[in-house]
Amino acid sequence: xxxxxxxxxxxxxxxxxxxxxxxxxxxxxxxxxxxxxxxxxxxxxxxxxxxxxxxxxxxxxxxxxxxxxxxxxxxxxxxxxxxxxxxxxxxxxxxxxxxxxxxxxxxxxxxxxxx
Amino acid sequence: xxxxxxxxxxxxxxxxxxxxxxxxxxxxxxxxxxxxxxxxxxxxxxxxxxxxxxxxxxxxxxxxxxxxxxxxxxxxxxxxxxxxxxxxxxxxxxxxxxxxxxxxxxxxxxxx
Numbered sequence: 129x130x131x132x133x134x135x136x137x138x139x140x141x142x143x144x145x146x147x148x149x150x151x152x153x154x155x156x157x158x159x160x161x162x163x164x165x166x167x168x169x170x171x172x173x174x175x176x177x178x179x180x181x182x183x184x185x186x187x188x189x190x191x192x193x194x195x196x197x198x199x200x201x202x203x204x205x206x207x208x209x210x211x212x213x214x215x216x217x218x219x220x221x222x223x224x225x226x227x228x229x230x231x232x233x234x235x236x237x238x239x240x241x242x243x
Numbered sequence: 244x245x246x247x248x249x250x251x252x253x254x255x256x257x258x259x260x261x262x263x264x265x266x267x268x269x270x271x272x273x274x275x276x277x278x279x280x281x282x283x284x285x286x287x288x289x290x291x292x293x294x295x296x297x298x299x300x301x302x303x304x305x306x307x308x309x310x311x312x313x314x315x316x317x318x319x320x321x322x323x324x325x326x327x328x329x330x331x332x333x334x335x336x337x338x339x340x341x342x343x344x345x346x347x348x349x350x351x352x353x354x355x
Contacts, residue, residue, distance in 0.1 A: 163343065171331060173346035219286065228299040229274045229337055229344055233286035 130155045132222050134234035141210045142242050148195075149205045149237050151220030159225030162196070162203045167236075168216040176218070179203065181225070207239075215241045245269065247336050247347035255353045261322040264350045268315050268336030274298075275317040276344060277309060280331040289332075292317055293339070324354045 131154045141147035153162070164176040179187045179196050187194050191211075195204045207214055220234040248267040256262050268275050276291040276299075288301040292311035309319045315336075321328055331351050335344035 161343075165346075170348065171333075171351075172348045173333060173335070175343050175345070178343055229276050229291045229293070229335070230288050230299050230301075231276075231278070231286075231335075231344065232288070233278075235285050 130157070130160075130222050130224070130232045132220050132232050132234040134218075134220055134237050136237045137235070138238045138240070140240040140242055141207075143210055143212060145210055146206060146208045147210055147239065149207075149218050149220075149239065151203045151205070151234055153201050153203065153220070153222050155201070155222065155224075157224055157226075161223045161225060162194075163221040163223070163231070164192070164194070164203075164205045165219045165221060165233075166214075166216045167219060173219070177205065210241050212241050212243060215239060247334055247345055249332075249334050249347035249350050251350060252348065253351045253353075255355060256324050257355055258324055258326060260324050261320065262324060262352060264319045264321075264332055264334075264352070266317045266319070266334030266336075266347060268317070268334075269345055272336035272338050272345075273315055274337045274339055274344075275311055275315060276335050276337075277317070277319050278333040278335070279303075280333060280349070281329075286333070289319065321352075326354050328352065329354045 160181045162179045165173045191208045217236045221231045274293045277289040291299045311317045331349045333349045335346045
């Protein structure tokens with residue numbers, strides 16, 4: 129079974145600074161997807177960024193980028209120029225490439241932005 | 244385009260009762276999946292429906308069941324409620340299984 133581990137329960141960063149959230153996963157599959165989701169106090173899960181395992185290039189979405197290390201099974205999220213609106217729970221998630229829409233989530237990292 | 248809609252937003256039930264939660268996916272989306280979120284266990288996959296068929300099921304007891312209708316709307320039912328069923332239940336939809344999931348705001352179920 130696949131597992132996802134987020135070793136940082138809480139992180140904090142000064143506004144406008146850069147922060148990196150860590151995620152490791154375990155799988156024996158070669159075809160899979162990785163995601164970072166954000167869950168603000170409104171509770172709605174919002175997709176931040178996705179990465180296909182077959183792509184060597186790291187995904188980037190505006191201020192959000194990932195460092196995907198397939199051999200190390202590591203998938204960290206870097207947030208640049210942190211903004212107050214970035215404060216939320218961040219979840220790393222894994223999905224098999226086999227087809228079924230089943231996400232395996234990490235335990236989450238609570239990110240606080242200090243003004 | 245309207246997002247994923249879950250109803251009701253909040254629910255309080257008594258132990259032993261049953262409950263039905265509803266999820267309306269984004270128009271055109273055929274896959275609907277359900278997750279349970281608790282402080283202790285985190286986010287856990289319940290099941291996925293695609294074109295009215297259950298494609299995958301998580302490790303939950305038979306008290307948890309679901310279905311999907313021809314218009315892709317889905318319902319989740321929990322029978323004989325236990326205190327431990329108190330959780331945020333999240334629904335997600337996607338056009339098909341090979342695409343990212345879009346989540347609703349969840350239903351907060353409290354069992355007393």
